[in-house]
Amino acid sequence: MSEQETVLEPNEETIKAERHERIIKQVAKELSLSLKQVRTTSELLDEGNTIPFIARYRKEMTGELDENQLRLIEERIVYLRNLEDRKVEVIRIIEEQGKLTGELKRSITQAVKLQEVEDLYRPFRQKRKTRASVAKEKGLEPLAVWIWGQPKQGNALEEAERYINAELGVEDAEAALQGAKDILAENIADDAAIRAWIRRYTLDHGMLTSEAKDAEQESVYENYYDYRELAKKMPPHRILAINRGERENILKVGLDVQSEPAHRHMEGQIIKGVSAVQDILRAVIEDAYKRLIAPSIEREVRAELTEKGENQAISVFSANLRNLLLQPPIHGKRVLGVDPAYRTGCKLAVVDDTGKLLEVAVTYPTPPHNKKREAAEVFHRMIKQYDIGLIVIGNGTGSRESEQFVAEIIQENGDESLVYLIVNEAGASVYSASKLAQEEFPDLDVAERSAASIARRVQDPLAELVKIDPKSIGVGQYQHDVSQKILEESLKAVVESAVNHVGVDVNTASPSLLSYVAGVNATIAKNIVKYREENGRFTNRRQLQKVPRLGAKTYEQCVGFMRIGEGENPLDRTPIHPESYKVVDQLFKELQVALDKLGSKELSVLLSEQQPEQLAVKLDVGVPTLRDILDSLQRPGRDPREEMPLPIFRTDVLKIEDLVEGMELQGTVRNVIDFGAFVDIGIKSDGLVHISQLSNGYVKHPMDVVSVGDNVTVWVMNVDTKKGRVGLTMKKPTSSKQSS
Structure with a gap:
């Protein structure tokens, strides 16, 4: 063993600064960003700024990084800070054992992955009782050291006879030699460089195989009853499908890899030439690989493959969820929501064009009741009484029979403007049984609440869907097979991004919607609604500062995403942050236009003719911020979702x-x-x-x-x-x- 090196330790502040700079450099390199961008983002996050706020209102500081880039920076910084903490802990533990060398410390310090640190720490980790630890207790470590020295001459069995000790359980030379081989096998299995090579080799060349535990059993996994594919080329969804089949005890899954190349590599690293123990070392290498390394590496590689599958599944779910949340709202229609069913009947809910519930009812047009005539009377009466323009049907049980019935109702009605739409009702039942739904509709039963939710989904998908746990919205793949904690964090970020992209009307938004605004938590969201109920509508953004628990930092983060439609200041209905209101005042003076022209075609044309680069110099403001201001002023109160195509309305059924x-x-x-x-x-x-x-x-x-x-x-x-x-x-x- 090398002697422990004596080094002069720098002070704690210097160490922290060096670690921070190391992290900044690594993230910048990984993401192909400048050091300034990463460093500034890190500082902004550490100061408590939210990602939506940084992306929208700190563009000059970050070089216009978007939300995805900012989140990647945040994720990598968190990972690398945790990695640095783990390095410190590992170095401390090894140092306490008196086994820390300068070379080992450098290797740990320079590691860029947690796996590298754990590999280096592996030989020093406290282990449960193993064959090697038992052999060490029997005093066989010196024999292992003798073999490892690869003597040119000598006889291993004769050398082993020196270690026979009946009291310690070493009955003969063969037992002594086996104990020494066990020690060497574990040492080889703990070698960080060897493990890294075999892990890479296994991932590159391993074939993931699956077979049926019962080939006669019918299942959705029949494609995988006799299956093999190069592991590194397996698409993520296939990895998760096979994992699920294994978890359900239908598939037997393994990783098949040729062992000879691994043996050759290990021998090349360990055997230094002809010696009296080279055959013993070859046997030790084979045992180390087969008994200790291969099973462990297989678990690690499969975990890596699973992580790849999970990350992709979460990414797909997140992208789908964002697109679903940003579906265009359907304005100006009174809606009849239908929650279809068989035995319990179709629940109906009428909402006006603001989403206010007007009436609920239940009809039985589907089997087993088939009371179509009675149901038709209810439908026709509601359509006429409330001037219904759209019927929305949930896609659950009985939806197609209900659709057929609704199509017939539309034909009988004869109003060409009356149409229907099928919507994904995923999560409606979860919402209906929630405490939130009980508070919103205390007088309705669970099914009636579901019908109201279905009706509102088309009027404002975002406002309605934020009331539901994102995991229940059903636009993913294998979402139940992934880390639920990571999935939840990712989906929450997606909802937060969508809500802040659209903005919220502070006078109508529910606590659920408000809680996703940058900087606002559930408590503050409830306080905003309570303040609104007690004091009346907000007439300007400054009033938010009077809301309990909504401090200066929260106000800074959230206010730009809060909208006040008919307020005292026309700018309060735009995404322009109050910190830029002075810039807007200067702009209007420069253009010699009054603020009351906001929203006029005249002003929109004038603003579109401006050159942001030149104007920014006059106004002493950053070009990206000015571009956003000009865009917001041209289309005040604009809902970005309205640029999306509306869903396809139908009047007849296709079978x-x-x-x-x-x-x-x-x-x-x-x-x-x-x-x-x-x-x-x-x-x-x-x-x-x-x-x-x-x-x-x-x-x-x-x-x-x-x-x-x-x-x-x-x-x-x-x-x-x-x-x-x-x-x-x-x-x-x-x-x-x-x-x-």
């Missing part, structure tokens, strides 16, 4: 039996996953557009082509009426196919 190959249809993308997109074409089950059918060109991922909520033109490829499956394509068929 799977109506479909023929080559038929052209309009549909709405309901879910995007790794291998394609599910499209609602108006039949009971959504059709699948496989990734290979999304475009005539190469598609790396379906999200590069489509998003949740997109209206798309598709053509029917194949129909399986028995299984209720429809294959679609977005590649326009040739005329010959269409004519056939």
Whole structure:
């Protein structure tokens, strides 16, 4: 063992500064960003600024980094700070053991991954009782050292006879030699460099295999009953599917890798030439690999593959959720919401164009009751009484029978402006049974609340969906198979991003919606609503400072995302932060226009003609901030969601039996996953557009082509009426196919 080196330790502040700079440099390199961008972002985050606030109102400081870049910086800084803390802890433990060398300390300090640190720490970790620890207790470590020295001459068995000790349980030379081999095998298995090489080799060359535990059993995993694929090339969704099959005890899964290259590498690292113990060392190497390294590395590699699958699943869910939350609101329509069912009947809820609940009812037009005539009377009466313009049907049990019934009602009504829409009702039942729903609709039962939620979903998807746990909104893949903590954090960030992108009307927003505004927590959100109820509508943003618990920092973070439609200051209905109001005043003076012109076509044209680069110098403001100000002033009160296409409204039902190959249809993308997109074409089950059918060109991922909520033109490829499956394509068929 090398002697412990004596070094002069720098003071704690210097160490912290060095660590911080090391982290900044590494993050900048990883993300291809400048040191200034990463350093400034780190400082802003440490000061308690939120990511939506930094992305929107600190563009000059960060070089206009977007939310995704800022979140990546935050994630990497947190990871690397935890890594640095772990390094300190590992160095301390090894030093307390009196085994810390200068070389080892440098290796730990320079490690860039937690796995590297753990590999270096492995030989010094307290272990449970092992074959090697037992052999050490029997005094066989010197024999192991003798073998490791690879003597040119000598006889291992004769050397081992010196360690026979019946009292310690070493009955003969063979037992002594086996104990020494166990010690060496564990030492080799703990070698950081060897483990790193074998881990990389296993990941690059390992074949993930799966087989059925019972080949006769029918299951959704039949594709994997006799399956093997190069592990590193497996798509994430396949990894998670196989994991689930294993967890459900249907599949037996393993990692198959050729051991000979690993043996050769280890021998090249360990055996230094011809010696009296080279055959023993070869046997030790084989044992170390087969018994200790391979099983451990297989677990690590499979964990790495699972993490890859989970990260992708969370990424897909997050992107789908954002697109769903940002669906355009449907304004100006009174809506009849229908929560379909069989035995318990269809629950109805009428809401006015502001979402206020007007009436609830229950009808039984579906089996087993089939009371269509009575149900039709209720529908016709509600449509006429409340001037209903849109009927919204949840896509749950009985939805297609309810759809058929609604289509008939529309035909009987004869009003061409009356249409219907099928919406994804995922999470409606979760919301209906929640404490929030009970507070909102104390006089309704669970099913009636669900109908009201379904109706409101089209009027303002964001405001309604934020009331539901994001995990229950059902636009992902394998979301139940991933780390729920990481999923929850990721989805919360998505909802926060969407809410702040749109902004909230502080006079109408629910506590659920307000709690996602930058800097606002659930307590402050409730306090805002309580203040509003006790003092009346907010008439200017400054009044938010009077809300209990809403301090100066929270005000700074949230106020730009709060909107006051009919307030004292017209700027309060824009995304312009109050800290920039003076800039706006100077701008209007420069343009010689009064603030009351805000929203006029005249002002919009004038603003569009300005040159931000030149104007920014006059106003002493950053160009990115001025660009945002000009954009906000041109379209005050603009809802960015309104630029998105509205969903496809329907008046009649399409059945799977109506479909023929080559038929052209309009549909709405309901879910995007790794291998394609599910499209609602108006039949009971959504059709699948496989990734290979999304475009005539190469598609790396379906999200590069489509998003949740997109209206798309598709053509029917194949129909399986028995299984209720429809294959679609977005590649326009040739005329010959269409004519056939």
